Amino acid sequence: MDWRLLVNAIVTGLAIGAVYGLIAVGYTVVFNATRVFNLAQGDLVMVGVLLTFWALNVEHWPQAVAVAVVVVAVPTLAFVEERLVVRPFLRRPGDNIGWFISTLAFGLVLETVVTLLYGNRPPVAVASPLPKSAVHLGPIATTPQLLLALATLVISTVLVEAFYRRTWLGQAMRATADDREVAALRGIEPGRMSMLAFAIGGLLAAVGGYAVAPIVYADVSIGLTYSIKGFIALAVGGFGSIRGAIVGALAIGVAEQVFDVYADPRYEILAGLGLLMVILAVRPTGLFRTAVAREI
Amino acid sequence: MTTEPPALAVTDFSTGYGPMEVVHGVSLEVGTGELVALVGRNGAGKSTLLAAVAGVRRGPTSGRVALDGEDVSGLRPAAVFVRGLALVPEGHRLFTSMSVEENLRLGAFPWRRGDRRRVDDGLSRAYDLFPDLSRAARRAAGDLSGGQQQMLAVAQALMASPNVLLLDEPSSGLAPAVVDRIYEAMFRLRDTGHALLVVEQDLERALRSSVRTYVMDRGAIAVAGPSTALLDDERVPAIVRGTAAFDHDQ
Numbered sequence: 192m193d194w195r196l197l198v199n200a201i202v203t204g205l206a207i208g209a210v211y212g213l214i215a216v217g218y219t220v221v222f223n224a225t226r227v228f229n230l231a232q233g234d235l236v237m238v239g240v241l242l243t244f245w246a247l248n249v250e251h252w253p254q255a256v257a258v259a260v261v262v263v264a265v266p267t268l269a270f271v272e273e274r275l276v277v278r279p280f281l282r283r284p285g286d287n288i289g290w291f292i293s294t295l296a297f298g299l300v301l302e303t304v305v306t307l308l309y310g311n312r313p314p315v316a317v318a319s320p321l322p323k324s325a326v327h328l329g330p331i332a333t334t335p336q337l338l339l340a341l342a343t344l345v346i347s348t349v350l351v352e353a354f355y356r357r358t359w360l361g362q363a364m365r366a367t368a369d370d371r372e373v374a375a376l377r378g379i380e381p382g383r384m385s386m387l388a389f390a391i392g393g394l395l396a397a398v399g400g401y402a403v404a405p406i407v408y409a410d411v412s413i414g415l416t417y418s419i420k421g422f423i424a425l426a427v428g429g430f431g432s433i434r435g436a437i438v439g440a441l442a443i444g445v446a447e448q449v450f451d452v453y454a455d456p457r458y459e460i461l462a463g464l465g466l467l468m469v470i471l472a473v474r475p476t477g478l479f480r481t482a483v484a485r486e487i
Numbered sequence: 488m489t490t491e492p493p494a495l496a497v498t499d500f501s502t503g504y505g506p507m508e509v510v511h512g513v514s515l516e517v518g519t520g521e522l523v524a525l526v527g528r529n530g531a532g533k534s535t536l537l538a539a540v541a542g543v544r545r546g547p548t549s550g551r552v553a554l555d556g557e558d559v560s561g562l563r564p565a566a567v568f569v570r571g572l573a574l575v576p577e578g579h580r581l582f583t584s585m586s587v588e589e590n591l592r593l594g595a596f597p598w599r600r601g602d603r604r605r606v607d608d609g610l611s612r613a614y615d616l617f618p619d620l621s622r623a624a625r626r627a628a629g630d631l632s633g634g635q636q637q638m639l640a641v642a643q644a645l646m647a648s649p650n651v652l653l654l655d656e657p658s659s660g661l662a663p664a665v666v667d668r669i670y671e672a673m674f675r676l677r678d679t680g681h682a683l684l685v686v687e688q689d690l691e692r693a694l695r696s697s698v699r700t701y702v703m704d705r706g707a708i709a710v711a712g713p714s715t716a717l718l719d720d721e722r723v724p725a726i727v728r729g730t731a732a733f734d735h736d737q
Contacts, residue, residue, distance in 0.1 A: 378597035
């Protein structure tokens with residue numbers, strides 16, 4: 192066995208897993224405040240990627256302007272999604288399924304609108320501010336873009352965790368997730384918390400979209416793919432746990448890359464699904480057991 | 488001479504679940520420094536009434552709720568809370584994934600900006616009222632005993648210094664010694680000028696602890712009066728135990 196090949200597959204897998212991780216953390220932030228899985232999360236990332244492509248490749252704007260456009264536009268879309276397609280279902284106690292269809296539909300609407308605007312083009316490389324040459328860390332070869340994705344995941348996660356643990360609003364969001372009605376009885380507006388959660392989820396999608404655009408290329412179809420992979424990562428890691436989301440995402444990224452090297456890249460989705468089945472057989476609540484996971 | 492309005496006045500109040508009205512035209516009052524009991528058998532509409540008064544409406548609601556004369560009908564729960572009414576729902580519901588102290592601090596959420604003293608004072612009062620909570624400050628609320636959870640639920644509601652406290656079955660499922668401690672705390676609150684409306688399943692405890700009792704039956708007030716007088720009223724146990732039904736047309 193070529194250990195160098197394996198190590199490189201693992202490192203690349205960690206970086207690809209970082210992309211899934213950004214989606215999985217976005218899922219978790221929204222879920223922890225609303226008990227809603229935003230099934231359009233991957234499509235929000237796709238919009239971030241396409242906007243990055245449009246700003247850099249088409250308009251040739253500076254990187255800073257591209258970032259600004261993406262971090263304003265994508266959270267705004269998430270905000271609109273919360274108001275139009277999620278809030279009506281949150282207002283109906285006992286309706287535990289309406290949001291499932293509505294968030295999925297919102298994602299499909301995004302894909303349709305982007306397809307109409309962008310057209311059915313083949314995947315196109317997005318300009319990166321980083322050099323394309325490989326970075327060598329001992330026997331490991333990787334690219335600055337992959338390292339940027341990993342760094343974005345780490346920084347985003349640290350900030351989200353700090354927000355949850357150290358700020359009033361973060362704690363109010365956790366409280367809303369624990370008991371929406373009691374939160375309201377203590378002066379917390381659950382509607383504002385869900386709006387904030389969607390905005391943060393949108394911000395994660397925006398930052399993620401910008402950071403991973405050079406890796407994943409401009410391609411409308413990535414939305415659904417990443418929505419599914421982010422969801423599998425959640426199931427592996429344990430619903431409701433940020434750490435679980437990250438570990439699950441990185442594990443799936445690594446499993447896919449190792450599968451690519453030693454099996455057939457066309458069927459790499461089997462690696463994630465296989466890992467999911469093994470984990471759920473051993474730990475039905477996922478790797479990181481949370482109260483929410485136990486409820487589910 | 489002007490008369491002070493009661494701390495809580497509920498007038499001709501109706502509410503329900505979805506299209507179904509389960510509380511019909513209830514009127515009741517709780518004055519400052521009063522502990523008032525609300526009793527009735529399961530399904531009489533007591534919890535639905537308390538929740539709706541606190542702003543949690545699960546169906547069409549009509550009538551008036553006033554705090555110190557200010558109309559708060561139609562306000563959302565957060566707005567009612569800010570105006571001085573706190574509900575402790577049945578079943579010691581808490582933010583179970585969070586610590587005792589985090590739960591307490593969130594009880595003062597509306598005053599989080601620039602009023603640190605109010606939060607600190609609230610914490611001191613909570614720990615003074617329930618010393619058990621001070622010793623468990625860093626434990627997760629979900630890991631506490633039932634009695635401790637009920638203490639925490641009451642203490643959390645008190646963080647914002649509400650004038651009116653609604654307690655839905657605070658003794659439910661607790662050992663008698665723990666219930667005594669909860670009631671001691673409630674008496675202290677009453678004696679410091681809080682208005683308390685308590686839903687209680689233990690009829691004798693309700694009548695002996697309160698100044699006035701409202702008896703609910705099928706969503707309406709069937710009997711009301713001074714608790715000492717109702718102690719000997721045979722209709723009350725009959726309604727509460729379900730062996731007699733009040734004729735609302737009488």
